Amino acid sequence: MKMRIDGREIEVRSGETIMEAARRAGISIPALCYHEAFGGQGHCRMCMVEVQAGGVTRLVVSCTYPVTREVEVKTSTPAIEKIRRDIVTLLYKRAPDSDFMERLYHSYGCSDNTLHANLGERCIMCRLCVRACEEMGVSAIAAVSRGTDKRIATPYDEASPDCIGCGACADICPTGAIEVIEKGSRRVIWNKVFEMADCQRCGRPFATLAQLEYLESRLDRDVVKQRLCSNCRRKEVVGKVRRYNASLPFV
Amino acid sequence: MNKSPVNNPDARLVLVCCGTGCIANGGLDVYRALQNELNGDEGVRVDAVTKGTGCHGMCARGPFVRIMPDDINYCQVKVSDVREIVEKTLHGGEVIKRLLFRDPRSKKTVKSHRDIDFYKRQHKIALRNVGVIDPASIEDYMARDGYQSLRKALFTMTPSQVIDEVVKAGLRGRGGAGFPTGLKWKACAAVDRLPRFIVCNGDEGDPGAFMDESVMEGDPHSILEGMAICAYAIGASAGFIYVRDEYAQSVASLGKAIEDARRHGFLGKNILGTALSFDIEIVRGGGAFVCGEETALLASIEGNVGEPRDKYVFPTERGLWGQPTVINNVETWANIPFIIHQGAASFASIGTAGSKGTKVFSVVGKVANTGLVEVPMGTTLREIIFDIAGGIPNGRKFKAVQTGGPSGGCIPESLLDLEVDFDSLARVGSMMGSGGMIVMDDRTCMVEVARYYLNFLAGESCGKCVPCREGIRRFGEILTRICQGKGTVDDLNLLESLSETVQSASLCALGRTAPNPVLSTLKYFREEYLEHIIRHRCPAGICKELTEFYIDPEFCNGCGLCAKMCPSQGIAGAKKQAHTIDQSKCIKCGECVDVCRFMAVKVR
Numbered sequence: 001m002k003m004r005i006d007g008r009e010i011e012v013r014s015g016e017t018i019m020e021a022a023r024r025a026g027i028s029i030p031a032l033c034y035h036e037a038f039g040g041q042g043h044c045r046m047c048m049v050e051v052q053a054g055g056v057t058r059l060v061v062s063c064t065y066p067v068t069r070e071v072e073v074k075t076s077t078p079a080i081e082k083i084r085r086d087i088v089t090l091l092y093k094r095a096p097d098s099d100f101m102e103r104l105y106h107s108y109g110c111s112d113n114t115l116h117a118n119l120g121e122r123c124i125m126c127r128l129c130v131r132a133c134e135e136m137g138v139s140a141i142a143a144v145s146r147g148t149d150k151r152i153a154t155p156y157d158e159a160s161p162d163c164i165g166c167g168a169c170a171d172i173c174p175t176g177a178i179e180v181i182e183k184g185s186r187r188v189i190w191n192k193v194f195e196m197a198d199c200q201r202c203g204r205p206f207a208t209l210a211q212l213e214y215l216e217s218r219l220d221r222d223v224v225k226q227r228l229c230s231n232c233r234r235k236e237v238v239g240k241v242r243r244y245n246a247s248l249p250f251v
Numbered sequence: 252m253n254k255s256p257v258n259n260p261d262a263r264l265v266l267v268c269c270g271t272g273c274i275a276n277g278g279l280d281v282y283r284a285l286q287n288e289l290n291g292d293e294g295v296r297v298d299a300v301t302k303g304t305g306c307h308g309m310c311a312r313g314p315f316v317r318i319m320p321d322d323i324n325y326c327q328v329k330v331s332d333v334r335e336i337v338e339k340t341l342h343g344g345e346v347i348k349r350l351l352f353r354d355p356r357s358k359k360t361v362k363s364h365r366d367i368d369f370y371k372r373q374h375k376i377a378l379r380n381v382g383v384i385d386p387a388s389i390e391d392y393m394a395r396d397g398y399q400s401l402r403k404a405l406f407t408m409t410p411s412q413v414i415d416e417v418v419k420a421g422l423r424g425r426g427g428a429g430f431p432t433g434l435k436w437k438a439c440a441a442v443d444r445l446p447r448f449i450v451c452n453g454d455e456g457d458p459g460a461f462m463d464e465s466v467m468e469g470d471p472h473s474i475l476e477g478m479a480i481c482a483y484a485i486g487a488s489a490g491f492i493y494v495r496d497e498y499a500q501s502v503a504s505l506g507k508a509i510e511d512a513r514r515h516g517f518l519g520k521n522i523l524g525t526a527l528s529f530d531i532e533i534v535r536g537g538g539a540f541v542c543g544e545e546t547a548l549l550a551s552i553e554g555n556v557g558e559p560r561d562k563y564v565f566p567t568e569r570g571l572w573g574q575p576t577v578i579n580n581v582e583t584w585a586n587i588p589f590i591i592h593q594g595a596a597s598f599a600s601i602g603t604a605g606s607k608g609t610k611v612f613s614v615v616g617k618v619a620n621t622g623l624v625e626v627p628m629g630t631t632l633r634e635i636i637f638d639i640a641g642g643i644p645n646g647r648k649f650k651a652v653q654t655g656g657p658s659g660g661c662i663p664e665s666l667l668d669l670e671v672d673f674d675s676l677a678r679v680g681s682m683m684g685s686g687g688m689i690v691m692d693d694r695t696c697m698v699e700v701a702r703y704y705l706n707f708l709a710g711e712s713c714g715k716c717v718p719c720r721e722g723i724r725r726f727g728e729i730l731t732r733i734c735q736g737k738g739t740v741d742d743l744n745l746l747e748s749l750s751e752t753v754q755s756a757s758l759c760a761l762g763r764t765a766p767n768p769v770l771s772t773l774k775y776f777r778e779e780y781l782e783h784i785i786r787h788r789c790p791a792g793i794c795k796e797l798t799e800f801y802i803d804p805e806f807c808n809g810c811g812l813c814a815k816m817c818p819s820q821g822i823a824g825a826k827k828q829a830h831t832i833d834q835s836k837c838i839k840c841g842e843c844v845d846v847c848r849f850m851a852v853k854v855r
């Protein structure tokens with residue numbers, strides 16, 4: 001199936017979202033809550049585009065809108081840009097401590113000096129952290145409460161028995177809103193203290209014990225028989241390849 | 252034969268309203284006392300049946316006792332009145348004047364239900380049985396042609412004829428969006444995947460609304476019959492009624508009705524011996540306002556968090572557990588048996604060009620008779636508020652009516668002759684919603700009203716998408732500062748500009764309609780905003796920071812009522828002399844304004 005996006009004709013599979021089709025074609029649409037690994041969530045509304053289908057023009061969210069017939073898409077119009085500026089302004093005022101949002105605020109040319117800046121906040125509620133935690137199979141954090149009070153937390157804000165301290169949430173967070181404290185052989189995240197395991201090769205702490213145990217319980221033991229940090233694991237693989245190469249008589 | 256007395260015009264019947272409102276006022280005690288009084292008295296034979304019925308509508312005047320066939324309507328009945336009713340009215344045929352309804356405008360007592368303006372001007376379809384039958388009696392329902400429509404559909408119509416009938420009737424969904432019901436069914440029937448599901452939306456989250464509650468409590472079978480007819484029309488095998496968690500009595504009433512309907516073969520396997528098998532389950536709601544939004548509701552039934560999703564694919568195609576699903580509102584369902592029984596043409600003859608049939612409104616706020624009102628679409632606001640609900644009490648003036656629930660708009664006096672339907676309300680910047688109408692008098696500050704609704708929505712938005720969550724937060728912030736006299740004229744532009752984004756970018760209708768209270772008050776009451784901003788004055792005397800009350804000596808006759816009622820002892824004056832307010836003591840509660848019968852307390 002074909003669709004037109006900003007005047008360009010691209011190939012699209014029926015049922016695929018506009019966002020997916022656009023990305024494959026190398027066309028970028030701004031988004032804050034979209035990640036290729038998880039698909040569209042429809043939270044941030046930055047990726048709104050104008051869709052023309054069957055003579056009707058309307059604004060849709062490209063990360064959740066499935067293309068099922070011929071459509072013509074514009075990724076930027078004055079109306080869309082205004083929405084994006086408003087969203088960036090609203091999020092920056094919500095999370096003024098985020099450098100990421102500050103840069104975005106300036107790059108979109110936003111200006112507002114009357115709305116209250118919610119000092120100390122970095123979270124923009126994109127919920128990528130929640131999705132990452134779900135993908136880990138852990139689901140230790142979630143969006144809790146309702147309305148303007150909605151926020152990301154562990155159940156009752158207590159140390160979650162499910163959290164393995166892997167830090168996937170903090171890694172994916174675009175605004176650095178999730179605090180991870182590492183001191184010696186300890187990591188503190190989401191109000192929970194974790195013992196770290198040292199890399200068997202370089203000796204540096206690299207993952208929480210809970211995380212390794214979790215992985216070992218879910219994966220083939222052989223895969224994780226050696227506790228190596230990602231750096232050393234890479235070196236190990238390279239070494240293996242070298243040794244193999246060297247063993248070949250004709251190299 | 253059906254032994255229910257409700258279809259016998261000569262039967263001696265005592266109808267006691269046992270809706271939630273009347274029960275709160277002691278209706279159940281009155282009902283039990285009447286039963287005791289009538290059963291215990293061996294010497295007298297009174298052929299009377301005391302029935303607990305559903306809501307009569309005018310809840311503030313409850314409990315109601317209606318005596319048939321004379322049609323004597325007693326209101327605010329107490330247990331201590333029961334003996335007198337039995338002796339004087341039931342035995343003696345005498346009317347007890349003291350218990351009759353007194354018309355708030357003519358001040359005359361009215362004997363019959365049918366002569367009370369509040370009822371006289373109504374046209375009942377959805378509420379046709381509510382207050383008339385005992386909801387716990389399937390015989391009562393059947394005596395009023397109940398389940399005849401299901402029979403008619405099953406034995407004389409094809410499924411597509413049923414759908415066509417609903418299309419031709421022009422019925423639009425009563426839950427808010429007003430989508431044509433027949434087209435919804437048609438779309439669902441066209442999706443070639445089984446099973447198909449049917450859902451009844453009984454979440455009714457609008458504060459102050461109780462139209463769906465009164466149907467679920469007072470006439471549960473009409474919902475079941477509507478759903479069974481739809482099951483036949485679209486080929487559905489299971490239905491769910493999602494009931495707001497607070498509605499314990501609705502759950503009980505529906506539960507009993509489902510059991511009885513199964514026993515009579517109207518639900519379950521091979522309904523009335525046909526190939527149709529369809530059953531209904533009750534699901535209790537999660538308690539959030541946003542769970543009434545259909546995609547959030549479906550998620551909630553599935554056991555997930557009640558958050559809406561983008562509706563680029565409708566529930567008719569991908570609903571419960573991904574299956575084709577029809578979801579309709581309680582009142583929508585209650586209209587279906589009428590349409591099938593009376594025919595589409597009969598239904599379509601009522602109402603306006605774009606909105607057919609009737610609509611139930613819950614009229615509350617500053618009106619003499621608050622309660623449920625069912626009128627033909629196209630009835631004017633003036634008729635509803637003044638002729639039916641009795642107008643504004645306490646000699647005050649009408650200021651605005653807020654329609655459509657918390658994200659509806661405020662409509663000013665100049666539009667009182669608006670003929671109410673889905674399209675006319677949208678045109679003036681409000682909406683039908685589920686039929687809430689809150690009447691406001693001149694003691695209402697419209698900026699404060701907007702702030703109130705936005706605060707409500709701030710707590711009830713699901714908080715998932717940015718424009719709704721963050722936009723509503725900022726509306727609240729800006730409106731609060733205007734109410735405190737700290738707003739600027741630029742704030743009005745900011746409100747309007749933000750509104751555009753919240754309307755066009757929010758995920759669900761909650762966000763998309765959330766700016767209505769702001770935009771409608773800005774449109775019709777802009778002056779009042781400017782008074783707050785420029786002159787630091789709240790003309791209605793509501794915003795405390797901007798209010799100073801004084802007593803106009805020209806009007807004050809020194810009755811002293813205000814001084815007596817003032818909670819901070821801030822009013823003084825000699826008897827029969829004009830009183831004065833001590834500003835240092837005044838807490839701006841406005842009690843003096845409300846109690847003064849001479850309009851002498853004014854806002855500076």
Ligand SMILES: Cc1cc2nc3c(=O)[nH]c(=O)nc-3n(C[C@H](O)[C@H](O)[C@H](O)COP(=O)(O)O)c2cc1C
Nearest residue numbers: 424425426452455456543544545579580583760761
């Ligand atoms: C925030 C929100 C709350 C809603 N609450 C209700 C409700 O309590 N009851 C209801 O029937 N519809 C409610 N709706 C409308 C439903 O989404 C849906 O349109 C309706 O159930 C469809 O039935 P109908 O076509 O018979 O009206 C709500 C919509 C929104 C956006």
